[in-house]
Amino acid sequence: MRRPQVPRRRALPPAGTARWYRPVALTSDALGAFVPVLTVYYLTAQPRPLAAATVATLGWLGLRAAHHRYRRGALGESRGLLASLHDWLLLLGLLAGLRAVTGERSEVSAAALGLLWAPLVTSLTSAALHRHLTGRRHRAEAVRRVLVVGEPDTVDLVTARLAAGTDHAYVTVGAVLLGPGELTSGAPPLARLPAAAPAHSPAVPDLVPAGTDGSVVLSAARQQCADLVLLVPGARLSGDRLRRLSWSVQDAGLALTVATGLTEVARHRVTVASAAGLNLLHVAPPPRRGAAVLWKSALDRVLAALALALLAPLLALLALAVRLDSAGPVLFRQTRIGHRGTPFTLWKFRTMVPDAARRRPALESANEHRASPLFKIRQDPRITRLGRLLRRTSLDELPQLVNVVRGEMALVGPRPPLPDEVARYSTVELRRLTVRPGLTGPWQVSGRSELSWDEGLALDLSYTDNWTLTGDLDVLARTVRAVVSGRGAY
Structure with missing residues (x-):
């Protein structure tokens, strides 16, 4: 029997990347390095400006290409800030080495000024x-059609998580189930495999016998024009059965992915190894400890102290505006719960009337987060x-830089909770307190008060377990955009 033919769809990179992404990225990178270096060298009368601009451009493009930045599966998948900074630091090292070897005599300040624009443009x-790719995925474009195979409860879990976000390339178009049970996630069940694997005929190249797991899955894939099969291992799908099914799927030309069952674990924390064929x-x-934590604490305090010094005139102006706008103290002090449940006094510019706390009970019925520990109207x-105005622009949060300098908060971290919120926390929610709360965080750049309690909690827990210094820099950069837009601030 011939193997079932499945329509050959394009592989993952083209599915997520428009054809013009690569030329746009290459042109932008080249101009971002060549034009500024050439301009600065001409204006400052440096020797050999054309040669310097050419070498800088080739070095920039070469480093980016060596790190697969122009691979079609990578373009558009991230904002690229951290990757650009990483490549730029390597470029500085490379050009410094070339400068020492060749005896190049241009001024270091001119070279630094010219090279400064490359990572920014990139x-x-x-x-x-x-943003373009994310917009296409919001419209169900640039996606992969996924057929999920597994037991009903695990298929429900996987399909529900995939459906919860539109920032990835996977869209479930159907499911093949093993064993009893029905789906509740809304994915259309296309077929059901027997609880036990059927007997296999002797292996014959290019053949998938009728009635086997492979023939059923490939028939369902053909029906829905799926281009990827996602296997969810379980008690009924493991070992030899999983291996034979993977053979059938891949021999038919379909992409194959296996779900691990791990959730909310960042890729940088996972490594793959083999032992005894496993x-x-x-x-x-x-x-939770070590050099990275010490670096984060030191960097937070230094940057917060510098920010306080630079923003002193603005802070004085805001303090005067609060004093003139309404009666009451300039600063609002409130007890919050910090690292490992330690209470501290959080500082903000006052944005409410002085008797706000006394008037809160009368507003409980208007609380838009009554199903959670939060109180928001x-x-x-x-x-x-x-x-x-202060809340929309987040300027009321600036006095918390003092909390960061004191070590009570971090620049980036989970939202600092109130004592009555923590009193209602479950064991899972208490995990938020294993790191210092932040002046900003994933909740700040993802919608703030527009997020539900569960959405905000998921972001905080993901940050708690997966934070990195480079990730913190990314959140700080995204915070500027979130503050300018004012989305979710009230």
């Missing part, structure tokens, strides 16, 4: 491509006129 282009996933523990009558 990051802006990467962010634009990311593929093992090693999961590194969350960063979109049009809170206690907020002053200036307070609405």
